[in-house]
Amino acid sequence: MNFKFFMEVLFPRRCLRCRNTLTNGVVCDQCLVAVTIHDSLFCGKCKARLPSARKICHNDFPYILGAAGSYGDKTIQTLIHHLKFRGIRDAAEPLAEIIVRYLSKLEIDLTHYYIVPIPLSQKRRRERGFNQSERIGAIVAKQLAIPIETTCLIRARHTAAQSTTKSASERRKNVNNCFAVINNSLHGKNIILVDDVTTSGATLLEAARTLKQAGVQKIIAVTAAMT
Numbered sequence: 498m499n500f501k502f503f504m505e506v507l508f509p510r511r512c513l514r515c516r517n518t519l520t521n522g523v524v525c526d527q528c529l530v531a532v533t534i535h536d537s538l539f540c541g542k543c544k545a546r547l548p549s550a551r552k553i554c555h556n557d558f559p560y561i562l563g564a565a566g567s568y569g570d571k572t573i574q575t576l577i578h579h580l581k582f583r584g585i586r587d588a589a590e591p592l593a594e595i596i597v598r599y600l601s602k603l604e605i606d607l608t609h610y611y612i613v614p615i616p617l618s619q620k621r622r623r624e625r626g627f628n629q630s631e632r633i634g635a636i637v638a639k640q641l642a643i644p645i646e647t648t649c650l651i652r653a654r655h656t657a658a659q660s661t662t663k664s665a666s667e668r669r670k671n672v673n674n675c676f677a678v679i680n681n682s683l684h685g686k687n688i689i690l691v692d693d694v695t696t697s698g699a700t701l702l703e704a705a706r707t708l709k710q711a712g713v714q715k716i717i718a719v720t721a722a723m724t
């Protein structure tokens with residue numbers, strides 16, 4: 498009996514959500530299928546549903562929001578929590594799958610888009626060991642055959658975790674000027690900005706602003722969930 502088999506008998510893999518035993522992955526098919534996936538894009542500013550991708554209520558806002566699900570969904574919440582705070586890298590896969598299902602449902606033409614994950618500071622990346630948005634973005638890029646660009650947008654400075662800030666204005670201040678664009682590879686391009694979850698939208702807004710200043714065309718900010 499090999500060690501791996503022995504460990505699996507002793508400690509069977511279990512669904513992070515319902516604790517059913519699993520043969521692979523981190524969440525069972527039943528839990529994943531039960532996730533409610535949104536069927537529209539949202540205004541980045543006021544979060545109003547945008548029934549048609551063209552109809553934008555706040556025209557001057559730098560991005561349209563594409564939130565696949567709600568953070569109130571326990572499966573999504575569990576996955577994000579394990580990915581970010583418990584080092585379960587494989588939790589990126591079902592989250593990417595949720596985003597892929599969502600984008601497929603929207604039927605928008607993503608042919609000329611590039612995926613750009615929200616970067617982490619070097620300090621945060623070292624602490625976590627990986628960038629969760631990049632892991633999600635890489636799987637989405639592969640599944641949808643969209644190129645991914647990870648060298649252009651960087652974190653110019655380390656910021657406190659947004660979850661440690663209290664008000665919306667504090668969140669905006671915390672991320673002010675925290676991003677920089679260091680080459681022109683996205684100039685004139687349309688991009689899908691990927692993050693795991695959006696709360697106040699301050700991080701996405703700051704990144705989108707920086708990208709727009711660097712000549713990026715359209716930006717759809719895609720997250721697995723919004724609060």
Ligand SMILES: [Zn+2]
Nearest residue numbers: 512515525528
């Ligand atoms: Zn389950």
Ligand SMILES: [Zn+2]
Nearest residue numbers: 540543554555
């Ligand atoms: Zn709006």
